[in-house]
Amino acid sequence: MDVLLTGSAGFIGSHVAEALTAxxxxxxxxxxxxxxxxxxxxxxxxxxVRDAAAVARRLRGADAVCHQAAKVGLGVDVSDxxxxxxxxxxxxxxxxxxxxxxxxxxxxxxSSMVVYGEGAYTCATHGPVRPAPRPEEALRxxxxxxxxxxxxxxxAPGTVAEDAALDPRNVYADTKLAQEHLAASWARATxxxxxxxRYHNVYGPRMPRDxxxxxxxxxxxxxxxxxxxxxxxxxxxxRRDFVHVRxxxxxxxxxxERLAAGPPEPGGLRAYNIASxxxxxxxxxxxxxxxAFGGPxxxxxxxxxxxxxxxxxxxxxxxxxxxxxxxxxxxxxxMAEFARDAAEPAAAAAPPAVTAAEPARRPVTSS
Numbered sequence: 001m002d003v004l005l006t007g008s009a010g011f012i013g014s015h016v017a018e019a020l021t022a023x024x025x026x027x028x029x030x031x032x033x034x035x036x037x038x039x040x041x042x043x044x045x046x047x048x049v050r051d052a053a054a055v056a057r058r059l060r061g062a063d064a065v066c067h068q069a070a071k072v073g074l075g076v077d078v079s080d081x082x083x084x085x086x087x088x089x090x091x092x093x094x095x096x097x098x099x100x101x102x103x104x105x106x107x108x109x110x111s112s113m114v115v116y117g118e119g120a121y122t123c124a125t126h127g128p129v130r131p132a133p134r135p136e137e138a139l140r141x142x143x144x145x146x147x148x149x150x151x152x153x154x155x156a157p158g159t160v161a162e163d164a165a166l167d168p169r170n171v172y173a174d175t176k177l178a179q180e181h182l183a184a185s186w187a188r189a190t191x192x193x194x195x196x197x198r199y200h201n202v203y204g205p206r207m208p209r210d211x212x213x214x215x216x217x218x219x220x221x222x223x224x225x226x227x228x229x230x231x232x233x234x235x236x237x238x239r240r241d242f243v244h245v246r247x248x249x250x251x252x253x254x255x256x257e258r259l260a261a262g263p264p265e266p267g268g269l270r271a272y273n274i275a276s277x278x279x280x281x282x283x284x285x286x287x288x289x290x291x292a293f294g295g296p297x298x299x300x301x302x303x304x305x306x307x308x309x310x311x312x313x314x315x316x317x318x319x320x321x322x323x324x325x326x327x328x329x330x331x332x333x334x335m336a337e338f339a340r341d342a343a344e345p346a347a348a349a350a351p352p353a354v355t356a357a358e359p360a361r362r363p364v365t366s367s
Contacts, residue, residue, distance in 0.1 A: 001260060002026045004058050006049050006095065007068030009033040011206050012110065012199075015249035016066060023253050030058050031069065049091040055098045064106035064256055065099060067092065073172060081171055088175035089182070096186040105192035107183060108255045111271065113160075113200045115177045117167030119239070119312040121155035123148040130165060131155060139304035144234045146310055157239060159315040162198070162271040170307060184269040193263030195255040200275035200314050204245030204334060205341040216282065217242070217338065220289050220298075224339070229296040233303045236283025239311040241275040244329035248274055254323040264322055275314035276327040288332060292339035
């Protein structure tokens with residue numbers, strides 16, 4: 001296949017480009033960075049996904065699109081709102097419109113676990129429930145676990161499947177869900193096929209650091225590189241699913257090949273959790289990274305950030321069943337490699353609107 005890859009020079013996009021090339025596909029890059037040329041030698045260079053003419057030029061002769069370009073992270077403050085909407089929503093709309101004009105009917109979209117909001121929970125009395133956002137007074141008092149909205153009793157966390165109710169709780173999540181809705185509308189209108197890959201907490205080589213949009217793993221690593229202990233919010237018991245970037249890249253290849261061979265939902269969008277299937281806590285991750293560095297040990301602060309979710313863990317069965325996807329990089333090995341990786345300096349990084357990734361964070365201490 002000849003694949004247009006947006007965000008081709010970014011953290012995840014650069015790995016996707018390598019995986020596609022290794023699988024025998026030709027990659028043409030589109031990125032805000034001048035090094036957006038794909039390793040297979042396809043057309044590339046500096047371009048903005050919101051530039052319809054530039055997108056149209058790169059779509060000529062393409063068979064499929066892998067859309068990674070996005071403004072990532074929760075943002076710094078409300079002044080970021082227009083940029084998120086412009087890059088993630090308008091940029092995706094421009095891309096889809098040009099795909100329709102060019103007759104390109106296959107799309108893999110980088111989505112995110114953030115579309116779920118808080119994870120899945122069960123009350124012993126009321127069964128599956130959707131807890132409300134945790135109130136600040138509870139967090140200040142160190143009551144971190146969500147309560148049942150019906151009876152106020154403690155909840156048991158579970159795993160989230162793709163058919164779970166969607167409940168985005170920040171502007172980044174809003175725009176990622178908007179991308180899925182736009183892609184579904186495009187597929188219905190054109191008869192195209194789309195897959196939305198809902199990435200969980202992605203980490204690995206080339207992850208940016210020391211920016212307001214860096215993920216928690218990168219923040220912890222930056223502190224360790226400076227000889228400082230990772231600072232863990234709440235009690236460190238927040239559950240996440242950490243998935244290596246090379247596994248995520250391979251999922252993109254599998255999804256593109258699956259759509260090309262015959263999509264599960266012609267004229268529609270199919271969502272997939274891209275995760276390891278092995279829940280870890282933020283404390284687990286901080287300890288693994290500190291161990292790989294040889295210390296110092298993480299410090300649990302008890303601090304909190306209003307709007308953070310407590311637990312979000314995936315059920316990746318659909319990706320395994322329909323795409324043949326399963327993680328190949330063990331957590332301990334991946335964290336050891338991540339510790340060894342020379343992080344990309346912030347000054348060399350592109351603006352935040354270049355690559356879709358896990359929901360990155362402002363420079364605080366937990367995800």
